[in-house]
Each structure stands twice: as C-alpha cells, then as structure tokens.
Amino acid sequence: EAGVTQFPSHSVIEKGQTVTLRCDPISGHDNLYWYRRVMGKEIKFLLHFVKESKQDESGMPNNRFLAERTGGTYSTLKVQPAELEDSGVYFCASSQSTVPPLHFGNGTRLTVT
Amino acid sequence: AQKVTQAQTEISVVEKEDVTLDCVYETRDTTYYLFWYKQPPSGELVFLIRRNSFDEQNEISGRYSWNFQKSTSSFNFTITASQVVDSAVYFCALSEPPYSGTYKYIFGTGTRLKVLA
Numbered sequence: 341e342a343g344v345t346q347f348p349s350h351s352v353i354e355k356g357q358t359v360t361l362r363c364d365p366i367s368g369h370d371n372l373y374w375y376r377r378v379m380g381k382e383i384k385f386l387l388h389f390v391k392e393s394k395q396d397e398s399g400m401p402n403n404r405f406l407a408e409r410t411g412g413t414y415s416t417l418k419v420q421p422a423e424l425e426d427s428g429v430y431f432c433a434s435s436q437s438t439v440p441p442l443h444f445g446n447g448t449r450l451t452v453t
Numbered sequence: 454a455q456k457v458t459q460a461q462t463e464i465s466v467v468e469k470e471d472v473t474l475d476c477v478y479e480t481r482d483t484t485y486y487l488f489w490y491k492q493p494p495s496g497e498l499v500f501l502i503r504r505n506s507f508d509e510q511n512e513i514s515g516r517y518s519w520n521f522q523k524s525t526s527s528f529n530f531t532i533t534a535s536q537v538v539d540s541a542v543y544f545c546a547l548s549e550p551p552y553s554g555t556y557k558y559i560f561g562t563g564t565r566l567k568v569l570a
Contacts, residue, residue, distance in 0.1 A: 349496075375558070381562070382559075382560045382562050383544065384560070385555075388554075388555040388557075390554075395553070395555050396553040396554060396557070398553065399557075429496075431498065433498075438551060438554065438555070438556060439556065440486055440488065440503060440548055440556050440558070441500045442500070442558070443500060444490070444497060446496040447496050447497075449496075
C-alpha cells in the first residue's frame with residue numbers, strides 16, 4: 341500500500357510569489373489533514389478535509405493560504421503571495437476514519453527568500 | 454490549555470545503551486489520546502503508538518516500551534539496547550475529543566536522538 345505522497349519535496353521561492361503544494365493521501369482515506377512546522381516551533385494543525393469538504397480550517401494562518409480537495413482525492417495547498425514567515429515544513433496526513441492515528445507524508449520543505 | 458512538553462532537545466547515546474525520551478502533557482479533558490511518532494532522516498512521520506486516556510497499561514513492542522502515568526501526566530518512551538537505526542527525531546503528541554469533528558494533534562517540539570556506533 342502506497343503511503344501519503346507529497347510534492348514537491350522541496351520548494352524555494354521569492355517573497356511575493358505563489359507556491360502550490362500537493363498531497364496524495366493513502367487510497368481510500370476520506371480524511372486528509374495539513375500540518376506545518378515553522379522553524380524551531382511545534383508542528384501545528386492547519387486544516388482537515390472529510391472527502392472534499394472542509395471539516396475544520398481553524399488552523400489556517402490567514403487568507404493567503406487556500407486548500408482544496410476537489411473530488412475528495414488529492415489535495416492542494418496554495419500560498420499566495422508567500423511571505424518569509426511561511427517558510428517551514430508542510431506535512432500532509434490521512435486516515436481512514438476520523439479517529440487517529442494519522443499517517444503522515446514526508447513533508448514539503450518550503451523556503452521563502 | 455493543551456500542551457505537550459519534550460524537555461530533551463537532543464540526546465546522544467552509544468549503541469546498545471538504553472534511552473528514555475520524556476513527554477509531559479497538559480489537558481483539561483479526561484478523554485484524550487497520546488501518540489509517539491518517529492521522524493527518520495527521510496522526513497516522514499512514522500506512527501509508533503497510540504494510547505487512550507483510559508488505558509494506563511504499559512506497552513512493549515520489541516525494543517520499544519512506553520510508560521503512561523496519568524498521575525504525573527507523562528507518557529515516556531524507552532528504547533532498550535539502542536541501535537544506529539534508531540537515530541531520528543521523536544515526537545510526542547496529544548489529541549483531545551473532536552469538539553469540531555476533528556481530532557487535532559498537539560505536538561511537542563521533538564527530541565533528536567543520536568545513537569553512536
């Protein structure tokens with residue numbers, strides 16, 4: 341069984357540019373989550389999809405971040421425009437039911453210069 | 454407020470030594486889950502264990518063991534006879550009941566374990 345897959349593994353962009361991160365959950369997992377870790381801080385919750393619907397997006401930092409999950413399969417997280425403080429590692433996770441544990445991907449390391 | 458503290462930022466041990474990673478948590482709820490994840494150099498967070506708040510039995514899985522003590526709000530992780538492959542960052546996490554329909558993880562800052570040959 342393939343695990344959670346994230347693309348790209350690393351992205352370097354300039355402040356003001358746009359970046360789109362992609363996550364492919366484990367097949368059959370209706371629940372998809374985004375978390376991120378900014379430098380030296382804890383890994384923090386961003387949002388939760390159940391199929392294509394946003395169940396909880398209370399962790400999204402501001403309206404420069406847009407997450408979508410069209411069709412209830414893969415998800416994208418767009419940052420537009422990117423700011424320096426957006427640098428960090430963005431993790432995607434999925435689960436079959438809403439009850440954990442979550443299965444995480446390798447993360448996307450985003451560097452904004 | 455919910456919080457997870459992993460006071461050990463980095464630990465170095467020599468192969469075959471035993472090592473304990475500490476995790477202390479704070480929560481207002483009586484029902485919750487606790488987790489440990491391993492992050493090897495590849496970056497993926499690998500699930501190790503889930504424990505619910507009503508189950509204080511200690512667990513052993515091979516060289517890994519976990520000690521859950523509600524009285525001290527701790528959920529410590531011990532690796533016996535450590536190996537170089539155990540080198541990784543280990544995260545402890547807490548999840549409270551899904552008030553919003555979502556089990557959100559509260560992570561600690563992680564402990565980097567280096568096992569030297």
